[in-house]
Amino acid sequence: MWSKLLNPRRVYGRQYPVCSERSPFAADVDRIIFSSSFRRLSRKSQVHPLAMNDHLHSRMSHSLEVSCVGRSLGTGVGTFLAGRGELPKDIHPVNVGEIVQAACLAHDIGNPPFGHAGEEAIRGWFLDSENAKYLEMLDPSVRTDFTCFDGNAQGFRVITRLEMGGVDTGGLNLTYPVIASMVKYPITSYRADVARKGKSRKYSYHVSEKNIFLEIFDVLGLMKTQKHIRRHPLSYLVEAADDICYSVIDLEDACEIRLVTCDEVLDVYRNILSDDKIENVNKQPSVRRKVGYIRALVINALVNSVKEAFARYYDAVICGDVDDIISMCNYDALKCVDDAKALARGKVYSEHRKTVLEVGAYSVYSTLLNVFIPAAYYSVVNDKKLIMYKYSKALEILGDSLHANDKYETRSDELYSAYIGVIDYVSGMTDSYATFVAQQFSGAGTGPWQA
Incomplete structure (x- = not known):
């Protein structure tokens, strides 16, 4: 096997x-x-x-x-x-x-760009009734690559x-x-x-x-x-590694920008740390050192717990009969991860500045997709009257992303490929570059892009 x-x-x-x-x-x-x-x-x-x-x-x-x-x-x-x-x-x-x-x-x-907010913004644009016409030519089985x-x-x-x-x-x-x-x-x-x-x-x-x-x-x-x-058995370890890191590291970052306190972080993990380790944490000379020490101790404990769970439920993992490994860890490890996620949901993910910028991400994507998707659409349906100067310039920006020289069996296939090309281009941007391009498209650019 x-x-x-x-x-x-x-x-x-x-x-x-x-x-x-x-x-x-x-x-x-x-x-x-x-x-x-x-x-x-x-x-x-x-x-x-x-x-x-x-x-x-x-x-x-x-x-x-x-x-x-x-x-x-x-x-x-x-x-x-x-x-x-x-x-x-x-x-x-x-x-x-x-x-x-x-x-x-x-x-x-x-x-x-902008992580999960970016994913939601892309889905939201394609689900908007005003943009429905761009998906009409696509088979329902492929529309969901964009709406989901x-x-x-x-x-x-x-x-x-x-x-x-x-x-x-x-x-x-x-x-x-x-x-x-x-x-x-x-x-x-x-x-x-x-x-x-x-x-x-x-x-x-x-x-x-x-x-x-x-x-x-x-x-x-x-x-x-x-x-x-079935999932590959090792995919459960990849998922567990991700869960371990963001349940620990997100709180370390939150402590760095004072959204949570070091004591709150320590309380979340107290049940998997022995008294002598907690004492060593408190001996650290700064908050940053304390939180870093907590991170090292907690990750080590969670790694050991995941390896034990994999071995204990090995047959179920091989058959793909489990949802994830973290949920099968011992009580203390599971509670620690759940409590860490709960603290992050309550004090980190809803933080005001983060929320404001994520709302702004929707505007960034709307600006980009409002130009690129119509450009791709009109280039495929070959409506010369509707390929305005703006869209022709957008096609130049997209360049090879649309794979214009490919051969397609149907117009629907060509349109799907063009849209995927737009998504390739937009999703490959960094946060700052996506913001810059959106500003330029909206006429609110503040100067040349600095690499």
């Missing part, structure tokens, strides 16, 4: 043996870190948009920290699998850690198609286990919309990447039918 699950096959290109000096999974780590999409995460929000405090986390620093936690989880689980005699002979526990590390590095690589837009699916597209030159180059050409370990919701947007109406409609790949997705999950032995696809 694990011989299939850890098959180092790639979508395109040369296959590297696992026993080489540098494993294919370690190569994946490097490919992600050196990619332009990963580099742009340094200017995308984690929690606090356009923050001036350099101590706060960006999407990049968050992803790097998640990858460190993920590597520890993966190596620990790899050791557990080796003890059971289930690892293939050419796979070592450290290689399992590299797979999880790489997947963690890429887990947010498709996030648009999700950064997870965009990330899958980035790593499998967009990076390294274009949509037909294989993206970063990562190994199948790394790609599959990123996938938390192995369904289409249409199925997610139908199955979870009124709830979270998360999904992990666009229709444009359906064939790549099915190929990967079939080769890894995770696809019974196209409607019955």
Whole structure:
């Protein structure tokens, strides 16, 4: 089973043996870190948009920290699998850690500017009745890629198609286990919309990447039918690493900008810290040192708890019969994560400046999409009268993103591709650049863009 699950096959290109000096999974780590999409995460929000405090986390620093936690989880689980005699002979526990590390590095690589607010803004624009005409030509099964837009699916597209030159180059050409370990919701947007109406409609790949997705999950032995696809077991570790980090790091950032106190942070984690460790926390000379010390202790405790839960519920994890690993941890670990999230919801995510900037994000996206989507639409339907000068200039800005020279079977396919190209362009922007372009489009620009 694990011989299939850890098959180092790639979508395109040369296959590297696992026993080489540098494993294919370690190569994946490097490919992600050196990619332009990963580099742009340094200017995308984690929690606090356009923050001036350099101590706060960006999407990049968050992803790097998640990858460190993920590597520890993966190596620990790899050791557990080796003890059971289930690892293939050419796979070592450290290689399992590299797979999880790489997947963690890429887990947010498709996030648009302003994070979850950006996702909501894109969905909201396409759901607005005034913009309904732009979706009329599309089949309902693909409309939901826009009305339910999700950064997870965009990330899958980035790593499998967009990076390294274009949509037909294989993206970063990562190994199948790394790609599959990123996938938390192995369904289409249409199925997610139908199955979870009124709830979270998360999904992990666009229709444009359906064939790549099915190929990967079939080769890894995770696809019974196209409607019955299991998550890769290591994806639970990627999810857990993300949960651990944001439940701890979001409070560290909040303490840095004085939204919560150090005592409030300590109270949240008190039940998983021994008295002597709490005493050591209180001995630290500054608030920043105290919170950093708490972070290290808590992450270590949660990592150990997740590894124990994976081993305890191993059979259920392999079968895909669990929702997540954190919920299966011991009571103290679960309570600590739940309490941390509750404190963040109450005092961090609703903070006034953050809320104001997120409202502003809707205006940014509205300004961008009000120009780019009509430009794409009129270029496809070829209505020369309606391709105003503004839209023709917008098409020049989009450039190759619309893939104008591709061959399509139907006008609907061409329109879908054009819209996806717009989303590629807009979601790839950083927070500050998206704001700058929107200002220029609205005539409120304040000067030349500073790199």
